[in-house]
Amino acid sequence: MKKYLTLIGLLMVFSFGLAMFSGCAEKQAVVKDESVQEQKAVSAQAAPVKETDDEVARRAKEQTEREAALKAQAAKEAREKKNAAALNDLNIQNIYFDYDKSNIRSDAREILKANAEIFTKNSSATIVVEGYCDERGTTEYNMALGERRAQETKQYLENLGINASRIETISYGEERPLDSRSTEEAWAQNRRVQFLLK
Amino acid sequence: MEKQSFFKLLIFFILLCVSCMHNTAFAKVYIDIDAPGFQQFPIAICDFQNKKGGAAPSSDFNTALADSIRHYLDLSGIFNVLDKKSFLEGLEPGTPETIRFSDWSVIGADFLLRGDIITSQNDVIVESRLYDVTRGQLLFNKKYSGKTGDLPAMARAIAADILLALTGDEGDFNTKMAFVIKKNGQSDIYTMDYDTSNLKNLTNHQNIVAAPRWSPDGQYLAFTSYKGGRPEVYLRHLKTGKEKKISSFKGLNLCGSFSPDSKKILLTLSKDDNEEIYVLDIDTMTLKRLTRNYSIDVSPTWSPDGKKIAFVSNRSGSPQIFIMDTDGNNVKRITFEGNYNTSPSWSPRGGRIAYEGLINHKYQIFSVDEEGHNLMQLTFDAADNEYPSWSPSGRQIVFCSRQGSRSRLTIMNSNGLNARILKESKDYLVMPTWSPRFK
Incomplete structure (x- = not known):
């Protein structure tokens, strides 16, 4: 024992x-x-x-x-942080969308042109196009809408001569707001596409 | 006088029949609870009587069991469970013959449950009898055996038999809910029993997790998770907890619903540069594309007969609910009111689809038939009511309700009446989905 x-x-x-x-x-x-x-x-x-x-x-x-x-x-x-710092240095700007829309607005076209120039200069980097939505509506639909915004942006960049193989898209739907308030102003900020170079 | 003795004879015969059948509950549909004029069943549940037995029965099992049955019946939304303080008849043990039905009808009970408990050590045998008070009839007499620890399961079984006897359907007592709790930009899936007990954290991905879907056989839960850095679909075996990635195409991978035989799952993928609906055979992992339209197609849900799929599309300019055949043909729009209709959920009994729609700047729950007719608004309050999901009986709908920082999971009868709060939180409760029935 x-x-x-x-x-x-x-x-x-x-x-x-x-x-x-x-x-x-x-x-x-x-x-x-x-x-x-x-x-x-x-x-x-x-x-x-x-x-x-x-x-x-x-x-x-x-x-x-x-x-x-x-x-x-x-x-x-x-x-x-490093990426964000690099992005700030490169001055890549977000573009914004209308409610429940994924078409590239006229004010976004100039921004995309400027961004495309930066992307061409940094030709070795992969461009991640991130689509976001405001909090209104359904999680799933917003994930699809965010993806649509990213896809439309990708298409626009391709038309500006960026090689499609360099561009990845990802949607975060309504899950990552820049401004978490529930106001028109916040929503307008949150309906966006952000760019990430990696 | 003659009538009464005839009556007694009748009861005797019914008792004889029932005791012969014993374990077969009457599957007679007593009352059509879907009829527009349906009133809740007024029912009296007596505390169970402790009958002879070996050791002394655990002190409060008899009252705890009755309380638990009362709670379940209350939760079902179709019973008016009478307060036992109003009972005229005392607790003296009585044979069925001594029940004074007039004592019960006078307090407003249409139905009466009585029963006995025999305990020996940890074994419990419960005998329960359901009576129709107005007719003075015994509806069933059934025995349940188990351990003292099985009290909730016994209460559920008895409640299910009561519902089966009165409506022809056992109800939703043996079911669970899966839902997502969003907190600080992260979300995870939780499950709990229908009576809100047994809350469990299923995923611990600390990332974006969405769209939990039960397989109809109750074995799996599928969902979307960003734990790999992007939206991919996972399948989790509920017993073992094993998770398998089943869809990780480039772009969006979003989980849709299972086929009724649990063998296939609907997905939303953007791999072909546009959000389209696909069906994946889980065993063979073969994928078939169902929609071809340059617009968003998302949130597919299978009809209970397996013949149709409802989904959301913005092909007509705003998100609306559409129906198509399972091969992608015969696409038909079924919602026309409002410009934001999403989250379709198909009634397990077929016929109707619940969804959320934007009206007067609020999201409310609606239901509509498969032809797009007979639209009904089911919620009207000042909250945003979203993500409807039907119970297996098709009699209830769970949804989430948000007002300011207050978030709730609520259930209501499928006609929108009798809303009951299941769970309330400061965190954001979303995407509740009702499980199939568990045995």
């Missing part, structure tokens, strides 16, 4: 150490939600006897995951 107890004790220490080790190994990796969830599901099915070990291991793992996620987030923010 005593033998078993020491064996269990050893196992506990061992599995704790293992968890710490695997946690450290994961520090460098970017957190993958899928694998985390699968592992959670597996550990939930494990024998209930080892619950406390699992709990300790899980906490240790979660801690390292949180740290890794924070790191990744900080790196991402730094990147975004």
